[in-house]
Amino acid sequence: MSTPATIVTNRSAAPALGPERPVAWPKRTLRTLSNGLQVVLAESHGFPKIAAQLFFRSGNAVVAHRAPGLAEMTAKVVRTRTASRPSRRIEEDLRRMGADLGTHAGADSSAISIAGLAEFSSGLLDLVADLARNASLPAEEFERERRQKVEELRIERTTPGFLANERLRRVLFGEHPYAIVAPTEEQVAAYRPEHLAAFYRQHYVPADALLLVVGDFSSEAMLQQIEKVFGSWKAPRPEALKSPAPPGNTGRRVHLVHLPGAVQTQVLVGNLAITRSDPDWFRLALANSIYGGAFHSRLVINIREQKGYTYSPRSGAHPLREYGYFSVHAAVRNEVAAATLTEIFYEMDRMRALPVTAEELDSARSYLSGVFSLGVATLDGIVGQLSTVYLERLPENYVETYRERIRALTAEDVLAAARRHFDSANAQIVLVGDREQIADQAALFGEVTEYDAQGGRK
Amino acid sequence: MENTETKVARLHIPVEHTTLANGLRVVVSPDRTAPFVTVGVYYQIGFRLEPRGRSGFAHLFEHMMFQGSENAGKMEHIRLINSSGGLLNGTTNYDITNYFEAVPSNALERVLWLEADRMRALKVDDENLRNQRDVVKEEVRVNVLNQPYGGFPWLDLPPIAFRNWPNAHNFYGDFTDLDAATLDDVGTFFRTYYAPNNAVLLILGDFETSEAFALAKRYFEDIPPHPLPPRADVAEPQQKEERRGEVEEKFGPLPAIAIGYTVPPRGTDDWYAAAILERVLHGGRAGRVYHRLVLDKQIAVEAEGSADIFDTNGPTQIVTRIFHKPEFSSDEAIAAFDEIIREVQEQGIPEDELDPVKVKFRADYYSMLEGGMGSYMPRFGLMHYLACFTLFDGDPHRVNTILEGFLAVTPKQVQAAARKYLVPQNRAIVVRRPVAMGAAR
Numbered sequence: 001m002s003t004p005a006t007i008v009t010n011r012s013a014a015p016a017l018g019p020e021r022p023v024a025w026p027k028r029t030l031r032t033l034s035n036g037l038q039v040v041l042a043e044s045h046g047f048p049k050i051a052a053q054l055f056f057r058s059g060n061a062v063v064a065h066r067a068p069g070l071a072e073m074t075a076k077v078v079r080t081r082t083a084s085r086p087s088r089r090i091e092e093d094l095r096r097m098g099a100d101l102g103t104h105a106g107a108d109s110s111a112i113s114i115a116g117l118a119e120f121s122s123g124l125l126d127l128v129a130d131l132a133r134n135a136s137l138p139a140e141e142f143e144r145e146r147r148q149k150v151e152e153l154r155i156e157r158t159t160p161g162f163l164a165n166e167r168l169r170r171v172l173f174g175e176h177p178y179a180i181v182a183p184t185e186e187q188v189a190a191y192r193p194e195h196l197a198a199f200y201r202q203h204y205v206p207a208d209a210l211l212l213v214v215g216d217f218s219s220e221a222m223l224q225q226i227e228k229v230f231g232s233w234k235a236p237r238p239e240a241l242k243s244p245a246p247p248g249n250t251g252r253r254v255h256l257v258h259l260p261g262a263v264q265t266q267v268l269v270g271n272l273a274i275t276r277s278d279p280d281w282f283r284l285a286l287a288n289s290i291y292g293g294a295f296h297s298r299l300v301i302n303i304r305e306q307k308g309y310t311y312s313p314r315s316g317a318h319p320l321r322e323y324g325y326f327s328v329h330a331a332v333r334n335e336v337a338a339a340t341l342t343e344i345f346y347e348m349d350r351m352r353a354l355p356v357t358a359e360e361l362d363s364a365r366s367y368l369s370g371v372f373s374l375g376v377a378t379l380d381g382i383v384g385q386l387s388t389v390y391l392e393r394l395p396e397n398y399v400e401t402y403r404e405r406i407r408a409l410t411a412e413d414v415l416a417a418a419r420r421h422f423d424s425a426n427a428q429i430v431l432v433g434d435r436e437q438i439a440d441q442a443a444l445f446g447e448v449t450e451y452d453a454q455g456g457r458k
Numbered sequence: 459m460e461n462t463e464t465k466v467a468r469l470h471i472p473v474e475h476t477t478l479a480n481g482l483r484v485v486v487s488p489d490r491t492a493p494f495v496t497v498g499v500y501y502q503i504g505f506r507l508e509p510r511g512r513s514g515f516a517h518l519f520e521h522m523m524f525q526g527s528e529n530a531g532k533m534e535h536i537r538l539i540n541s542s543g544g545l546l547n548g549t550t551n552y553d554i555t556n557y558f559e560a561v562p563s564n565a566l567e568r569v570l571w572l573e574a575d576r577m578r579a580l581k582v583d584d585e586n587l588r589n590q591r592d593v594v595k596e597e598v599r600v601n602v603l604n605q606p607y608g609g610f611p612w613l614d615l616p617p618i619a620f621r622n623w624p625n626a627h628n629f630y631g632d633f634t635d636l637d638a639a640t641l642d643d644v645g646t647f648f649r650t651y652y653a654p655n656n657a658v659l660l661i662l663g664d665f666e667t668s669e670a671f672a673l674a675k676r677y678f679e680d681i682p683p684h685p686l687p688p689r690a691d692v693a694e695p696q697q698k699e700e701r702r703g704e705v706e707e708k709f710g711p712l713p714a715i716a717i718g719y720t721v722p723p724r725g726t727d728d729w730y731a732a733a734i735l736e737r738v739l740h741g742g743r744a745g746r747v748y749h750r751l752v753l754d755k756q757i758a759v760e761a762e763g764s765a766d767i768f769d770t771n772g773p774t775q776i777v778t779r780i781f782h783k784p785e786f787s788s789d790e791a792i793a794a795f796d797e798i799i800r801e802v803q804e805q806g807i808p809e810d811e812l813d814p815v816k817v818k819f820r821a822d823y824y825s826m827l828e829g830g831m832g833s834y835m836p837r838f839g840l841m842h843y844l845a846c847f848t849l850f851d852g853d854p855h856r857v858n859t860i861l862e863g864f865l866a867v868t869p870k871q872v873q874a875a876a877r878k879y880l881v882p883q884n885r886a887i888v889v890r891r892p893v894a895m896g897a898a899r
């Protein structure tokens with residue numbers, strides 16, 4: 001076995017890692033306009049593109065008690081027409097600028113997002129401002145969107161992942177607005193044009209809004225442009241809404257959603273956890289990564305690579321603004337629904353009972369810090385990380401210090417986080433599948449409540 | 459002397475390539491702006507060429523490539539990449555199977571070692587095969603058998619549109635075929651197709667070009683090449699009639715229609731024109747199909763389309779997907795679609811519609827190169843296109859020139875392509891018919 005003269009390549013062992021190179025996140029230019037609009041700019045010049053996101057910190061949660069999903073419907077109709085741009089014009093303008101537009105609302109915010117060619121930066125910003133300030137919310141576009149929404153809901157009600165998520169949120173959040181992930185058809189039918197107009201007027205306002213622009217531009221020129229199109233915008237700040245606290249669930253319960261004819265069982269287990277501002281956030285992130293948050297994690301090795309029960313099981317911590325929750329999901333063949341739950345809880349309990357090994361700890365710390373930092377290498381990654389930081393009002397140096405925060409964590413930190421946030425004794429179990437196939441298995445894990453796919457109790 | 463005309467940026471990607479003594483092509487593209495590298499190995503074998511009686515095997519085999527090689531046992535590939543701070547995956551396509559990693563640049567050598575190890579010698583057993591067969595079946599259930607519109611239309615169209623088995627079979631695999639696969643099949647497939655001379659290695663990101671070439675040589679050059687089978691004939695017999703079929707939709711409530719037109723041969727003038735024509739029809743709300751069917755006539759609640767222009771090397775289609783309201787018949791939806799096609803054929807596309815389509819085409823091309831697979835696989839698209847241009851066209855530098863071909867397409871060419879290719883005897887239509895709807899059509 002000879003190799004070229006000077007280099008002897010050892011083929012049997014993986015090469016060691018070289019010296020690590022520093023990750024440099026783009027510098028941010030921060031400005032708050034006199035109307036309260038917070039502006040964050042980050043230059044990234046690799047590709048001739050820019051991405052802009054305008055966030056309003058009001059989403060479906062603020063209307064959940066009277067019109068679930070109204071923020072989302074408003075967002076859908078916002079993009080259809082403004083005072084100066086007829087419906088077709090907006091879509092043509094987008095294509096002319098090589099751009100894609102999204103208008104969406106989640107639980108906590110509504111957003112106008114645009115990405116297009118840098119050579120059209122000012123046109124792109126103009127369009128965002130026009131939609132934010134001058135949307136005309138036409139009745140006929142609203143009626144069309146409303147009908148599309150109803151059909152979309154009907155499809156969602158046949159989708160196992162949606163049904164599982166809907167039920168878990170109901171169970172975990174009770175009377176809190178986070179319980180509702182989608183409106184009913186009747187609720188959609190009850191929307192009126194004036195409801196959309198009122199939401200738009202009250203919540204699409206500069207005070208408390210965030211404008212993030214990332215890409216190939218000069219910050220100085222961009223700031224001038226932003227001042228020009230958003231500076232004169234004035235509107236009062238919306239009132240904050242106080243919501244009831246989520247219930248504390250005690251004891252495991254099983255929530256079985258019957259989907260006739262299902263050839264697989266969608267398993268979803270979860271419990272309330274924390275938000276990103278909780279001091280435990282990094283600990284939970286690391287514990288999650290070792291438990292089931294990565295390909296190389298205990299649960300994935302167990303139920304996929306050893307037992308072959310499922311294709312893509314994962315666990316995750318889901319932070320919303322006021323509360324967060326932890327969950328684990330797997331789509332498995334019907335015969336092994338109970339066996340899967342057994343392993344999910346076994347691995348949870350193992351995380352709670354014993355410290356992780358030094359190797360697992362080291363590996364998971366590298367994984368999390370590396371994958372977080374990968375975000376710096378793409379426009380979408382930068383937008384994603386920075387929008388989290390500024391929308392959640394995390395410390396300004398959050399992205400720069402993430403790696404060192406993760407690397408400082410110990411096996412004791414992981415154990416403490418698992419004990420506090422992997423609440424295996426009180427976790428709620430959702431199973432979506434054909435009851436004929438899985439009801440017996442479901443009953444092994446606690447009292448079973450059955451639901452139909454329409455969201456009703458059986 | 460600022461001239462706005464010249465300010466239109468044209469991207470130039472640095473690309474260098476070489477071929478090692480064993481036939482492995484190596485393409486590198488350095489970019490030192492962030493301390494990461496993306497590495498890919500693309501083998502020129504996809505589900506089109508999997509053995510008869512073994513539908514789904516190319517994909518099952520892709521799973522086996524993560525089950526262990528000579529010096530990195532089961533889970534070692536995954537552990538070594540994740541613990542380096544990186545991500546990995548693999549996908550099976552029509553004509554290629556790829557394996558790729560994005561890692562901090564200090565793990566470059568480790569990634570190359572891993573990819574070389576499994577190119578040199580896969581080491582798997584029956585237990586691994588049984589395990590991954592189970593995993594793949596759950597993958598098929600979660601993506602196809604237990605989802606509304608699962609597999610629509612990528613699994614529905616080929617058996618209706620095509621006649622040659624490589625193009626027309628079930629790419630995810632019939633369960634009986636998956637069950638029939640043996641460890642011998644795994645060994646044979648590996649020896650037949652997973653040769654350095656049937657692959658391209660791509661290295662992108664934070665490194666010096668000379669360093670990347672030296673590492674490629676060190677880890678890969680002594681992997682022995684082997685003779686490749688003659689290129690299989692994937693040509694389709696001349697189609698003479700419109701082809702139609704129906705597939706039962708078990709869960710979803712709406713009828714869904716897929717209309718596929720076979721694309722002209724790769725790299726021809728017609729191919730460029732067809733790609734632009736596809737973007738005239740689709741490409742979001744400004745596209746003619748969405749505009750007519752969803753916004754104007756409101757027959758459909760969703761209407762979009764696409765074509766695998768860049769990453770296929772055999773028969774492929776421009777595919778339109780329409781989800782229509784139950785109060786309209788599928789025939790009415792198809793008639794409305796046909797009206798759009800007829801207008802393009804008869805009246806052509808005005809210049810002031812075509813120009814913005816090309817601007818968007820350029821923007822989408824840049825976006826694809828920049829990201830392409832979520833926000834955490836940097837330059838996935840650049841890697842993917844470089845691989846396809848190398849394997850299919852023999853020239854990775856096309857990544858910097860191919861755009862010009864699309865931007866040069868004229869309204870006349872678009873109209874001619876519509877007349878020549880958007881015709882019944884070049885198309886197939888499949889309808890996903892909800893069982894819940896009964897006789898309602």
